[in-house]
Amino acid sequence: MLVHPEEILETIKMVSNENLDIRTVTMGISLRGCSHPDIDTFNENVYNRIMYYAKDLVKTTNDIQNLYGIPIINKRISVTPIAIVAESCDATDLTSVAQTLDKAAEDAGVDFIGGFSALVQKGMTPGDLKLIRSIPGALASTNKVCSSVNVATTKAGINMDAVALMGKVIKETAEMTKDNSGIGCAKLVVFANAPEDNPFMAGAFHGVGEPDCVINVGVSGPGVVNSAVRGLKDPTLGDISECIKKTAFKITRMGEMVGREAARRLHAQFGVLDLSLAPTPAIGDSVAAILEAMGLESCGTHGTTAALALLNDAVKKGGAMASSSVGGLSGAFIPVSEDEGMIRAVQRGSLSLDKLEAMTSVCSVGLDMIAVPGNTPSSTISAIIADEMAIGMINKKTTAVRVIPAPGTKVGDSIEFGGLLGSAPVMPVHDFSSEQFISRGGRIPAPIQSLTN
Amino acid sequence: MSSSRFIITVIGIDKVGIVAGITQTMAQYNVNIVDISQTIMDDLFTMIMLAQINEDNFDLAAFQQAMSAKGEALGVEVKVQNEDAFRFMHRI
Numbered sequence: 001m002l003v004h005p006e007e008i009l010e011t012i013k014m015v016s017n018e019n020l021d022i023r024t025v026t027m028g029i030s031l032r033g034c035s036h037p038d039i040d041t042f043n044e045n046v047y048n049r050i051m052y053y054a055k056d057l058v059k060t061t062n063d064i065q066n067l068y069g070i071p072i073i074n075k076r077i078s079v080t081p082i083a084i085v086a087e088s089c090d091a092t093d094l095t096s097v098a099q100t101l102d103k104a105a106e107d108a109g110v111d112f113i114g115g116f117s118a119l120v121q122k123g124m125t126p127g128d129l130k131l132i133r134s135i136p137g138a139l140a141s142t143n144k145v146c147s148s149v150n151v152a153t154t155k156a157g158i159n160m161d162a163v164a165l166m167g168k169v170i171k172e173t174a175e176m177t178k179d180n181s182g183i184g185c186a187k188l189v190v191f192a193n194a195p196e197d198n199p200f201m202a203g204a205f206h207g208v209g210e211p212d213c214v215i216n217v218g219v220s221g222p223g224v225v226n227s228a229v230r231g232l233k234d235p236t237l238g239d240i241s242e243c244i245k246k247t248a249f250k251i252t253r254m255g256e257m258v259g260r261e262a263a264r265r266l267h268a269q270f271g272v273l274d275l276s277l278a279p280t281p282a283i284g285d286s287v288a289a290i291l292e293a294m295g296l297e298s299c300g301t302h303g304t305t306a307a308l309a310l311l312n313d314a315v316k317k318g319g320a321m322a323s324s325s326v327g328g329l330s331g332a333f334i335p336v337s338e339d340e341g342m343i344r345a346v347q348r349g350s351l352s353l354d355k356l357e358a359m360t361s362v363c364s365v366g367l368d369m370i371a372v373p374g375n376t377p378s379s380t381i382s383a384i385i386a387d388e389m390a391i392g393m394i395n396k397k398t399t400a401v402r403v404i405p406a407p408g409t410k411v412g413d414s415i416e417f418g419g420l421l422g423s424a425p426v427m428p429v430h431d432f433s434s435e436q437f438i439s440r441g442g443r444i445p446a447p448i449q450s451l452t453n
Numbered sequence: 454m455s456s457s458r459f460i461i462t463v464i465g466i467d468k469v470g471i472v473a474g475i476t477q478t479m480a481q482y483n484v485n486i487v488d489i490s491q492t493i494m495d496d497l498f499t500m501i502m503l504a505q506i507n508e509d510n511f512d513l514a515a516f517q518q519a520m521s522a523k524g525e526a527l528g529v530e531v532k533v534q535n536e537d538a539f540r541f542m543h544r545i
Contacts, residue, residue, distance in 0.1 A: 002536070005490050005501045007543040008460055012532065066514060069534035250542045257541040 015070060019223035019285040020251060022258050023278055024074040024111075025061045026199035028206035028214040028271060029053050031080040031115075039091040043100040046085075050077060050104040050113075053213045053268070058109040060265045064258055072258065073420075077105060078204035078216075079115035087127030094131050098138030098145045105144040112187075114204035116147040119194070121156040122443070132162075135169050139184035140176035146202035152192035152389035154396045158444040163389065166190050167382030167438065171405055174374070178407035181415040185404040186337075186369065190385050192392030192399045197272045198328040203400055214271035215263040216328065219255030221247075222277040223285035225315075229293040240294055241314045248275060248318025256323040272327025275319035276364060277311075279339035281422040287311070287332050288341025288351075299341055300351025308332060309362035329398060331364025337417060337424035338369055346425045353384075353427050361391045366399035371415050371424035374407040381405060383434030386444075394447055458487065458536040459504045461520070465529025467498035475531065478523045479504065482516045498529065503536065 014020035034045035058075050065072045082097055098116050105113035116138055118128040135147050149166055152158040170190075174182035189203040196207020199216035206214070228247045229240055252275045263270035279286045288299035291307045312331040319326045334356065336342045345351035353370065360366045366388045372381070385401045392399030404424060406415045413426045463475055472491075479486065488503040506513075517533045524531030 002503075003460070003539040003543055005492065005499075008462060008501055008539050009494065009499065011539055011542055012462060012464075066517060067535045068538040069532050070538060253541045254538070257537055 014221070014224045018221070018227045019280065019282055020070070020221045020254070022070055022072040022217060022255055023220040024076050024199050024218040025057070025072055025258070025262050026076040026078055026204055026216045026218065027054055027057050027266070027268065028078045028197070028210055028216060030206055030210065030212045031085045032208075035085050035088050037088055037090050039089045039096060042086065042089055043096055046097065047100050047104050050079065050101075051108060054104070054108040054110065056266060061262060064261050064265070068258065070254060070258065074111045075109070076199065076201060076204065077108065077110050077113045078199070078206045079113065080206050080208065081115060081117040081119055083118035083125070083128045083131035084208065086131065087125060092130055093137070094134040095137040095141060098134070098142050101145050102142035110144070112144050112146055112201045114146040114148065114201050115206060116145050117149060117205040119150045120162045121150055121153045121159055123159065124162060132165060132169060135188065136172040136176045136184065139173050139187055146187045146204065148189040148191055148194065148203045148205060150191040150194040151385070152393050154193060154393050155446055155450045157446040158192070158386065158389045158393060160386065160438070160443060161441045163382050163386050164379070164438050164441060166385060167378035167380075170381050170403065171378045174405045174407055181409075181417065182404045182406040183417055186402065186417060186421055188402065190401045192389040193397060195328050195398055199272075199274050200276060200278065200329060202402065210271070211269045213268040215259055215266060215268045216271040216274065217255045217259035217262070218274045218276060218278070218328065219251050220276065220278040221251045222279045222287050222290060223282070224251060225277060226284055226286065226290045226293055229290055237294070237310060241310055244311060244314035245318040248315045249322045251275060252319045252322035252326070256325070270325065272325050273319070273323045274328030274330050275315060275326065276329050277315060277332040279333065279335065279342070280420055281338060281340050283340055286339045286341035287334055288339055288345055292341065298348060298350035299345040300355045304355065305358050305362055308334070308359050312363045329364040333365055333368060334359055334363055335369035335402075336427075337371065337415075337422040338420060339422070343423065343425055346427060353429060357387060357391070360388060360399055361395060364398065366392070367401045367403060369402055369404070369421065369424060371404045371406050371409065371426045372429050373411055373426055374405055374409045376405045376429055377433070377435065379433070379435040379438040380429055382438045384429070386438070390444070394449065396449055456536045456540070457506050459506060460534050460536050460539055461502040461504050462532045463500040463524065463529050464497055465524070465527070467493065468528065471498060471527050471529060472500065474523055474527050475500070475520070478519050482519065483508065484516065
């Protein structure tokens with residue numbers, strides 16, 4: 001037998017006991033050919049275009065899941081940022097475009113559709129502004145649409161006007177979805193250096209440099225890494241790094257195989273494989289648990305940033321060896337509400353917003369799925385975004401903010417989202433005002449790091 | 454293109470008739486055994502088979518369903534997975 005029985009059983013154990021899964025197969029579809037001044041015609045074009053490419057996406061991924069016996073949890077679609085393709089529409093409100101995306105997602109049977117997005121790091125066009133103003137209504141009137149706005153890059157600096165506006169948009173989105181604890185905000189991400197090929201939601205969109213149709217795959221497996229690290233007997237940190245690297249390699253290989261097969265069957269180009277340790281609310285399937293397995297009493301205590309840096313780097317190294325198409329975000333995610341270990345760490349008082357911010361400077365994304373009190377001023381949310389964007393801009397990396405100022409909640413409350421989104425403990429923010437700083441507007445210039453030519 | 458060979462794993466409490474039951478179902482679907490290994494791991498009966506499927510239009514879903522049903526009747530867990538799933542992960 002080519003493969004040793006022990007190896008076969010190892011793979012089976014990873015799937016059945018340690019929650020190894022292909023987190024998402026995301027089909028990127030270009031909508032560049034859909035533009036039209038009449039919004040109804042535009043919506044029709046968008047719907048037809050998505051259905052043309054995605055009609056077999058769910059069936060094909062289900063077939064592949066059965067063929068290999070590896071669960072594929074989500075099927076998703078990402079599209080060209082709507083602000084770009086709807087720029088020429090006469091209509092001032094783009095909510096109906098979001099509803100069209102929602103209907104296409106529903107009819108194609110996918111879990112989410114991303115791309116109700118705008119890229120405004122250096123300034124806003126009228127189309128960008130129309131889109132951003134439509135976000136609260138769009139997220140309140142759809143179920144599957146995800147929205148993102150890129151407000152900063154290392155090359156362009158930070159668009160502080162957009163940062164100020166996004167603070168208000170987040171508050172408004174929370175208000176319009178208050179019956180569901182502000183769940184609209186769980187589908188809205190503010191980015192610095194947003195990747196154009198990220199398969200993970202809520203931040204996925206299909207970049208303008210991408211082909212017509214592409215398959216990007218997101219693989220996960222914090223539970224597998226957690227279990228592998230816990231299996232080591234009295235390891236050094238070098239041993240831990242080596243163990244994570246090997247585990248990441250194996251997980252990535254699995255994703256590569258699934259991605260290539262999905263792309264082949266769907267006649268699409270294979271884009272990237274994104275190996276991101278994306279936790280789920282399941283016990284042990286947790287990034288916090290991995291950090292604690294390294295020897296920290298509770299995630300968020302001193303040493304957490306160092307442990308996370310080790311983890312993120314080892315994941316990338318293992319992934320890079322396993323596939324030549326590694327892209328997207330690839331690293332460790334630290335969403336609070338989706339990670340049972342992070343939730344516990346917040347509840348026992350070891351993990352604060354400030355520590356999370358520090359952690360985002362060494363891992364793949366940012367302040368993710370964090371609930372803050374409902375009465376948090378929009379300028380404070382903007383300031384949280386600005387801090388995070390600065391980390392991304394200076395460190396030439398992606399950072400993101402997905403916060404939920406859940407209406408009517410205060411510190412100590414807990415918000416239930418259910419499913420993969422989990423439940424979020426409401427965390428305290430600083431009471432001192434950032435109002436004047438945010439209201440200055442303008443742009444934080446591109447840093448010296450941008451002068452690489 | 455994926456391989457036409459499948460890894461079939463059978464894991465559960467040992468009892469009389471597991472091998473007979475499982476291989477009978479395989480024969481019904483004209484699935485050939487290329488290699489077979491059997492061991493007791495952590496007190497569990499563990500059988501791993503490498504099987505070859507030669508038909509072009511083989512109904513994999515039906516075979517997987519029949520094997521799962523047989524496994525359930527015998528009180529063991531049966532999985533049928535394409536060989537590539539393991540080759541990709543453990544071999545370069």
